[in-house]
Amino acid sequence: MSKSEVVELRVLEEGGVVPCCRPITAGELSQADAEKMAAMFKALSDPVRLRLFSKVASHPGGEACVCDIADVGVSQPTVSHHLKKLREAGLLTSERRGTWVYYQVAPSVVAAMAAMLDLRG
Amino acid sequence: MSKSEVVELRVLEEGGVVPCCRPITAGELSQADAEKMAAMFKALSDPVRLRLFSKVASHPGGEACVCDIADVGVSQPTVSHHLKKLREAGLLTSERRGTWVYYQVAPSVVAAMAAMLDLRG
Numbered sequence: 001m002s003k004s005e006v007v008e009l010r011v012l013e014e015g016g017v018v019p020c021c022r023p024i025t026a027g028e029l030s031q032a033d034a035e036k037m038a039a040m041f042k043a044l045s046d047p048v049r050l051r052l053f054s055k056v057a058s059h060p061g062g063e064a065c066v067c068d069i070a071d072v073g074v075s076q077p078t079v080s081h082h083l084k085k086l087r088e089a090g091l092l093t094s095e096r097r098g099t100w101v102y103y104q105v106a107p108s109v110v111a112a113m114a115a116m117l118d119l120r121g
Numbered sequence: 122m123s124k125s126e127v128v129e130l131r132v133l134e135e136g137g138v139v140p141c142c143r144p145i146t147a148g149e150l151s152q153a154d155a156e157k158m159a160a161m162f163k164a165l166s167d168p169v170r171l172r173l174f175s176k177v178a179s180h181p182g183g184e185a186c187v188c189d190i191a192d193v194g195v196s197q198p199t200v201s202h203h204l205k206k207l208r209e210a211g212l213l214t215s216e217r218r219g220t221w222v223y224y225q226v227a228p229s230v231v232a233a234m235a236a237m238l239d240l241r242g
Contacts, residue, residue, distance in 0.1 A: 024231075025183075029175040031194075034168040041171070045163035047155040054150040057240070073152075110145075110238050117235035119178070119228050 023118045040113055043089030048072055049082045056092060056103045063104040144239045161234055164210035169193055170203045177213060177224045184225040 029037065044050050055069040070079045083103060086092040090109045095102050150158065165171050176190040191200045204224060207213040211230045216223050 024175045024178040027175070027179045029172050031168065031172070034171045034175070038166050038168040038171045041162045042166035045159050045166045047152065047159040050155045050159045050162070051150050051152070054145045054148070054155070057145040058148045105240065107240050110240055114235045114238035114240075117231050117238070119226065119231055119235075 022116065023120075024116050025119055037113070037116060040089050040091065040109065043086050043091050046082065048074055048078070049086060052079065052082055053086055053091060053105070057105045057110075063102050065100040065102050067100055069103075143237065144241075145237050146240055158234070158237060161210050161212065161230065164207050164212050167203065169195055169199070170207060173200065173203055174207055174212060174226070178226045178231075184223050186221045186223050188221055190224075 044053060051072050052069055055072075056064045059068060066079065066083065070076060072079065074082075083092065083094070087094055087103075090106055092103045093106050094104070165174060172193050173190055176193075177185045180189060187200065187204065191197060193200065195203075204213065204215070208215055208224075211227055213224045214227050215225070
């Protein structure tokens with residue numbers, strides 16, 4: 001498939017429609033797509049958020065309770081703030097079960113980011 | 122290769138040593154690696170920077186003169202500022218030839234970011 005033939009697919013996620021699967025080498029991003037993708041990258045632009053994200057992603061079963069991942073050296077309200085930002089950006093989903101909120105990585109959103117950075121296309 | 126067997130490779134880039142190729146599902150990021158990777162994601166967290174980056178990445182020949190990519194709706198000094206940020210983060214390299222500076226994507230740095238977001242590991 002040549003670069004010009006790459007079809008821009010879109011994936012419907014909880015957080016909205018995200019540009020998906022089009023490598024950055026395939027062509028210039030539109031302003032609208034750049035704004036959506038920049039918001040996702042921004043969610044990972046903070047070391048504490050990135051560590052929380054890696055803790056959820058690497059947790060057995062692919063999900064983590066906030067009680068499992070809060071040891072990142074910041075206060076509980078700060079942990080909650082960062083998890084909210086990750087959720088708002090569409091990178092994590094969450095579900096309350098009993099006392100705790102459980103977080104899961106949103107695989108298609110993360111895959112869209114990875115696909116965009118795929119230079120082999 | 123099981124997650125625990127994933128070897129953390131490191132790539133030497135102009136911008137320094139970057140954590141490479143270890144998917145985020147393989148384990149928690151250290152604080153030091155989180156800081157390095159967060160700086161790279163931060164470079165792509167601005168829509169104008171992301172558009173400039175996509176223009177370089179998708180330009181024929183894999184490199185672009187600043188004269189080719191400056192039409193992103195902001196002033197020339199702002200374009201220069203954003204290109205400097207992308208260069209400082211290690212995502213672009215640059216080379217002056219005659220009157221113009223040419224920018225290239227740094228493939229191993231971008232590959233490290235993509236590998237980190239690879240959830241298939």
